[in-house]
Amino acid sequence: MSVISGLGPGLPQAGLGGDFWSTQASNITLAVIAIVAFIAVVGIIMFGADMVRGRLRDKVQLVVLITPVLALLLIGLIYPALDTVRLSFTELVKVPDEVTGINTVTNVFVGLDNYIFAFTDDTMFRTIINTVVWMILVPLLSTGIGLAYAVFIDRAKGEKVLKSLVFMPMAISFVGASVIWGSIMYSYRETGNQTGILNATLELFGLEPISFLTVQPWNTLFLIIILVWIQTGFAMVIISAAIKGVPPEMNEAASLDGANAWQRFWSITIPSIRGTLVVVVTTITIATLKVYDIVRTLTQGRNSTDVVANKMFVLSFVEQRQELGAALAVILFLFVIPIVIYNVRSLNKVKETR
Amino acid sequence: MATPAPAIPDETKESRPKTKAAKAKENLTSPWATAAAIIIAALWTIPTIGLFMTSLVPGDRYRTSAWWEVIFDGELTFENYGIVLFDSFGDNTTADPLLGNLINSLVVTVPSVVFPLVIGMMAAYAIAWIPFKGSNFIFVTIFALQVVPLQLALIPLLRLLGPNNLDVAGEFPGVWIAHTIFAMPLAVFLLHNFVAQIPSDIIEAARVDGASHTQIFFRVIIPLSLPAIASLAIFQFLWVWNDLLVSSVFGSTATYPLTYPISTLAGNYGTTAYLVPPAAFISMVIPLIVFFSLQRYFVRGLLAGSTKG
Numbered sequence: 001m002s003v004i005s006g007l008g009p010g011l012p013q014a015g016l017g018g019d020f021w022s023t024q025a026s027n028i029t030l031a032v033i034a035i036v037a038f039i040a041v042v043g044i045i046m047f048g049a050d051m052v053r054g055r056l057r058d059k060v061q062l063v064v065l066i067t068p069v070l071a072l073l074l075i076g077l078i079y080p081a082l083d084t085v086r087l088s089f090t091e092l093v094k095v096p097d098e099v100t101g102i103n104t105v106t107n108v109f110v111g112l113d114n115y116i117f118a119f120t121d122d123t124m125f126r127t128i129i130n131t132v133v134w135m136i137l138v139p140l141l142s143t144g145i146g147l148a149y150a151v152f153i154d155r156a157k158g159e160k161v162l163k164s165l166v167f168m169p170m171a172i173s174f175v176g177a178s179v180i181w182g183s184i185m186y187s188y189r190e191t192g193n194q195t196g197i198l199n200a201t202l203e204l205f206g207l208e209p210i211s212f213l214t215v216q217p218w219n220t221l222f223l224i225i226i227l228v229w230i231q232t233g234f235a236m237v238i239i240s241a242a243i244k245g246v247p248p249e250m251n252e253a254a255s256l257d258g259a260n261a262w263q264r265f266w267s268i269t270i271p272s273i274r275g276t277l278v279v280v281v282t283t284i285t286i287a288t289l290k291v292y293d294i295v296r297t298l299t300q301g302r303n304s305t306d307v308v309a310n311k312m313f314v315l316s317f318v319e320q321r322q323e324l325g326a327a328l329a330v331i332l333f334l335f336v337i338p339i340v341i342y343n344v345r346s347l348n349k350v351k352e353t354r
Numbered sequence: 355m356a357t358p359a360p361a362i363p364d365e366t367k368e369s370r371p372k373t374k375a376a377k378a379k380e381n382l383t384s385p386w387a388t389a390a391a392i393i394i395a396a397l398w399t400i401p402t403i404g405l406f407m408t409s410l411v412p413g414d415r416y417r418t419s420a421w422w423e424v425i426f427d428g429e430l431t432f433e434n435y436g437i438v439l440f441d442s443f444g445d446n447t448t449a450d451p452l453l454g455n456l457i458n459s460l461v462v463t464v465p466s467v468v469f470p471l472v473i474g475m476m477a478a479y480a481i482a483w484i485p486f487k488g489s490n491f492i493f494v495t496i497f498a499l500q501v502v503p504l505q506l507a508l509i510p511l512l513r514l515l516g517p518n519n520l521d522v523a524g525e526f527p528g529v530w531i532a533h534t535i536f537a538m539p540l541a542v543f544l545l546h547n548f549v550a551q552i553p554s555d556i557i558e559a560a561r562v563d564g565a566s567h568t569q570i571f572f573r574v575i576i577p578l579s580l581p582a583i584a585s586l587a588i589f590q591f592l593w594v595w596n597d598l599l600v601s602s603v604f605g606s607t608a609t610y611p612l613t614y615p616i617s618t619l620a621g622n623y624g625t626t627a628y629l630v631p632p633a634a635f636i637s638m639v640i641p642l643i644v645f646f647s648l649q650r651y652f653v654r655g656l657l658a659g660s661t662k663g
Binding site: 016020023024027028030031034035038039042046047049050057058061062064065066068069070072073075076077078079080081083084085087145148149151152153156162164165166167168169170171172173174175176178179180181182183184185192193194195196197200229232233237241261286289290292293296297298309312313316317322325326328329330332333336339340343344347348 | 384387388390391394395398399400401402404405408417418419420421422423440450451453454457458460461464465468469472473474476477479480481484486492494495496497498499500501502503504505506507508509510511514526527530531532534535536538539542566567568569571572592595596597598599602603608613616617620627630631633634635637638641642644645646649653
């Protein structure tokens, strides 16, 4: 700890008192202890299981290996998901106690009320529609641009550098990306010269600047572009690997038959990488569904930009209407059920052929 | 950021009998394709460069001048980084400097990478190599859980970690547990895909020699799976470092990582708006370093999970 506090002097001190450093030191210590203790416990249990002799040993070891993951999933995902479904059919009602008159809060079963509200209330319905637009546009645009770029730069000079440039946003947080687009690209000023790159460009061509984040309904599209910017690199890298897996002989044979680049692309490349394209679209769709950071950071859902993931957070943790939030979460899940079914089926097909 | 980016590995080098020049000629022949590629590359790079340049604009010029004008005047400064990291972020009197959130990010991230990796590795081996009833069902369930939006689990899990039960919500252990749980499906899935491809001869030979599952796990599986472990570690590192949702729900002022203060101030157009770009850039430096130095493994992990099924 003395080493850490030794860094103090020489730096601007306003926010960094002794308290600051002692808190940080104890936090870091906590993390180190947690990791060491965790590994020690796992190690001891594993070697404990190894001490068992005889026929029982395999069973004990199987239990030791698989129990943690099952426990975590049951406690942390399956039970909570089921509980959310239950919650979505209820409503909190305040009932005054007959004797004291003090309100007690109880959960009452209300059937589909929360769902009906979600689909009839204007802002709620708008939120659902926006989410559907995100789920359609983000996978399509990311995969489309990723595919085009992968094809354009395939075997080009400097391919690796070109790939890295487009792949880089993958490492940037959604919050960081939102700041980049909100205050660097989309920034808008009513008077004076424009400091945002896009508006400055518009100005350069003598066009009117646009208030990207408030102009409806296009603002949703401008938010979507941010996620496309993040996800395209992912799509591009995977598609590029798939393209390189297409046997070159097929392309050579086709060009001998007189097929041009465009024909080869449609009748050889695309069919050969169809499986990969499906995986990429699926993965990006699921990621899109969960994204709330961009909306939360840039618009907080104002000007009709809200999406289900953000609305559900606001309902559950700000407005304390958890039942309505739960209903939205279930709606979110219903959107992906077709994807789950499709993927489990194709997974089983792959397993059968193995 | 001045170091050149290490390139993404080329997975199929050996399957290219033709000379590079001939191949290049054959493909990038259309000038339109070249132009489109250059435009895409520029569009994908300019925003980040713009952020870095903007982070160097002094506070008194942030509101009125764009960074390219400030460059011209030679007024770019690294001062903002000092203010954000060590002095205060957002509010000159009460808000903590970002250095605290930077350390929080590390304290949140490192255990949240280690825990799911260890647990996921154990499960991956058991599912792939120990024959037992229901192993296929468990694998398919875990696979399907990948697509459960974690919003569906937030409220009950928070109740479980909250004051009436485990009482770790708002503290680091609560955040670690939440991240570990949410990472499990992907971790088991990716590691299983890799572990299942280890040649069965190796494991059968070890079994014949009388090795127990624990011994095989430590002596065979772990050493052979290091590439998969590395790629998942990077994946999980980026995911946890960049997370906002889990840390806002399960954390508190004492645990908030970098993403939290940045997200709350990003929509703030007050006097401290000029501190948001340097703060955002600070939040990107560590993942970008991890990303570019370990990109090779990261890509390999992505491919293992997505092209093999």
